[in-house]
Amino acid sequence: MMEAWVACDWELVPTGLKALGNDIEAPVGQVEKGVQDARGFLEKICSESQRRQVITQAEVEGFLALACAGEDVWQTFHHDEKLHARRHKDRTLVGGAIFVKVSGYFPGVTVDHVAHCYMNFNDRAGWDRQMDGFKVLQHGEGNDLMHTVLHSPPLSDRDFLVWHIVLRHTNGKGLMFYSRSADDSFYPPGRAVRAMQYIGAHQLIQDSGGVTFTTITAVEPYIPFLPRWVMSLLLPSEFKRWRSSVLRRCSELRGQRVPCTGLFTLDTPEVKPVLMDVYSTYRRCTLRSKCLPLMECYSHDSQKMKMYNQSLCVELPWLDAVEISATRGFLATYIQETLLFGRPALQQLGTGQIAHQGQQKVRSQAFYVGQPELWILVLEHRLSSITGTWSGQDLIGFLRQEQLDTGYSHPIEHVAHGLPKEVKTWFGGAKDRRLQVRLFELLQAAGVTLDQECSRCAEFNLTGEAARLRRIGLELDVTLFYSNLWFLWSDISTWFLPNKEVTFELQVKAREPVEGVRTIRTIGPAQSFFQDEEYHNQTARVTRRSFGIRLLFHQRGVIGKWDSMSLAFFLLQSCTFLGVAWTLTELLCTFIPVLCDLWGWPPPAWFESLQR
Numbered sequence: 001m002m003e004a005w006v007a008c009d010w011e012l013v014p015t016g017l018k019a020l021g022n023d024i025e026a027p028v029g030q031v032e033k034g035v036q037d038a039r040g041f042l043e044k045i046c047s048e049s050q051r052r053q054v055i056t057q058a059e060v061e062g063f064l065a066l067a068c069a070g071e072d073v074w075q076t077f078h079h080d081e082k083l084h085a086r087r088h089k090d091r092t093l094v095g096g097a098i099f100v101k102v103s104g105y106f107p108g109v110t111v112d113h114v115a116h117c118y119m120n121f122n123d124r125a126g127w128d129r130q131m132d133g134f135k136v137l138q139h140g141e142g143n144d145l146m147h148t149v150l151h152s153p154p155l156s157d158r159d160f161l162v163w164h165i166v167l168r169h170t171n172g173k174g175l176m177f178y179s180r181s182a183d184d185s186f187y188p189p190g191r192a193v194r195a196m197q198y199i200g201a202h203q204l205i206q207d208s209g210g211v212t213f214t215t216i217t218a219v220e221p222y223i224p225f226l227p228r229w230v231m232s233l234l235l236p237s238e239f240k241r242w243r244s245s246v247l248r249r250c251s252e253l254r255g256q257r258v259p260c261t262g263l264f265t266l267d268t269p270e271v272k273p274v275l276m277d278v279y280s281t282y283r284r285c286t287l288r289s290k291c292l293p294l295m296e297c298y299s300h301d302s303q304k305m306k307m308y309n310q311s312l313c314v315e316l317p318w319l320d321a322v323e324i325s326a327t328r329g330f331l332a333t334y335i336q337e338t339l340l341f342g343r344p345a346l347q348q349l350g351t352g353q354i355a356h357q358g359q360q361k362v363r364s365q366a367f368y369v370g371q372p373e374l375w376i377l378v379l380e381h382r383l384s385s386i387t388g389t390w391s392g393q394d395l396i397g398f399l400r401q402e403q404l405d406t407g408y409s410h411p412i413e414h415v416a417h418g419l420p421k422e423v424k425t426w427f428g429g430a431k432d433r434r435l436q437v438r439l440f441e442l443l444q445a446a447g448v449t450l451d452q453e454c455s456r457c458a459e460f461n462l463t464g465e466a467a468r469l470r471r472i473g474l475e476l477d478v479t480l481f482y483s484n485l486w487f488l489w490s491d492i493s494t495w496f497l498p499n500k501e502v503t504f505e506l507q508v509k510a511r512e513p514v515e516g517v518r519t520i521r522t523i524g525p526a527q528s529f530f531q532d533e534e535y536h537n538q539t540a541r542v543t544r545r546s547f548g549i550r551l552l553f554h555q556r557g558v559i560g561k562w563d564s565m566s567l568a569f570f571l572l573q574s575c576t577f578l579g580v581a582w583t584l585t586e587l588l589c590t591f592i593p594v595l596c597d598l599w600g601w602p603p604p605a606w607f608e609s610l611q612r
């Protein structure tokens with residue numbers, strides 16, 4: 001294996017893309033090493049002879065000197081909270097190609113996950129639909145000869161043939177990918193248009209709160225009818241889409257080890273989850289009740305169930321009836337307690353035979369938790385988005401009369417339904433504008449009650465008896481959908497202009513797990529409701545099974561605002577599609593007479609109408 005050279009603070013990774021977890025079986029080829037000459041960096045990368053040579057230490061040092069140049073070289077043409085885009089002041093360099101430097105920030109992620117998203121071929125194929133076809137043709141001197149395909153409808157595909165290297169920062173907290181075009185003789189062009197990449201570099205640096213990225217690229221995509229200055233203006237919006245996709249994928253990888261993790265020396269940063277690219281929400285969930293009544297059950301047959309109110313209550317923490325966090329909650333409806341007295345039985349390892357039978361006395365009791373339908377769920381929001389920041393006291397929300405079956409659709413599709421004409425409940429109208437909803441309203445919105453029979457219990461129960469959801473438990477998916485793009489048919493302005501205020505919709509969906517919903521704990525007898533003091537000794541223990549309702553909190557939504565760059569991109573894309581459609585129509589009308597004469601067909605009626 002070749003020795004790793006160091007350019008400034010960047011050390012070559014000799015194994016190249018294989019270090020990113022790519023299963024590469026490319027042969028080790030005979031490559032042409034770079035030679036020392038007096039030409040400058042930009043002059044050399046534009047020469048044809050350079051494309052036959054691999055990337056060397058001297059070339060990377062020349063690139064790093066260019067990358068560190070200041071505002072006298074790189075002129076800003078776009079700057080916001082997400083991206084800083086600059087263009088080289090000399091528009092004649094590298095054949096007048098698009099020559100830009102874009103920097104930004106990935107909050108709440110780690111550098112190994114970002115690097116994995118960039119250059120792990122299998123992972124990227126799962127979420128990136130624009131660039132694929134990654135293929136390493138040969139490897140040598142730390143360089144990978146790589147071929148990729150870029151899909152850019154309605155235009156023809158573009159492909160790239162590049163020399164590619166991987167460099168690791170000497171402090172162990174950064175990675176850089178550097179590439180440039182290779183000579184076409186290594187892999188001749190096919191159906192796709194072969195693009196020229198003079199420079200393609202991506203620097204990723206870890207800091208305490210996320211990852212800073214810097215991309216420098218000089219590319220000639222060979223689009224003849226589109227001016228280069230227009231393509232440069234479209235770059236920031238494309239980079240923002242790419243940034244959002246990487247953030248979304250990194251959130252899915254959170255907590256996982258990826259193949260390139262070993263390349264880094266990372267501290268454990270305080271990472272805050274990023275839920276989607278347009279907003280993040282903090283919720284505080286509480287229950288407005290500290291003491292609830294207990295109700296005993298005289299018969300386990302749910303159809304003959306008799307309960308009476310003891311007029312006694314117990315605090316929720318003692319009962320373990322409630323567990324609430326920012327992402328989920330559990331509300332108990334039925335509790336079983338089993339008292340075990342004596343030591344557990346010892347078994348032979350591997351055989352399961354009882355070696356020593358411990359003396360055990362078993363006693364059980366069960367009771368229902370009274371009226372969980374009256375519990376009040378209280379949630380607070382904190383919404384930070386591209387249009388502002390709101391707290392839980394500022395947001396107004398609603399619950400529809402009937403839930404829409406759009407839980408897994410695109411947010412834009414859901415917003416297209418607009419605000420309902422009639423809502424079941426409005427939230428935020430009173431002085432206390434937090435979201436406060438009774439469990440009964442959530443169950444009703446999901447179309448279930450605790451006293452209805454479990455739909456699948458008889459199918460999986462050996463005895464086949466019916467069971468009530470109050471006894472078995474169920475799950476409720478509670479989704480908060482935020483948007484300012486709702487429209488009203490009565491207000492035409494909402495069809496075109498985003499509202500300044502964000503409104504949320506409360507969505508509820510029920511699910512009945514086959515095994516029900518329960519938690520199991522082992523507690524001391526003194527913490528249970530067994531009253532006999534004879535059981536309160538060191539060998540006694542109580543197993544408490546709590547059945548109930550599991551609440552799963554989710555967040556979705558889309559928030560928008562007017563953006564001149566997005567409008568320009570939409571108009572440009574629309575004009576491009578219109579031009580392509582017009583060209584195809586002209587070609588069709590030109591060849592129709594020829595094809596009809598060739599095959600002896602009469603001209604179609606629509607063609608005759610066009611000639612009139």
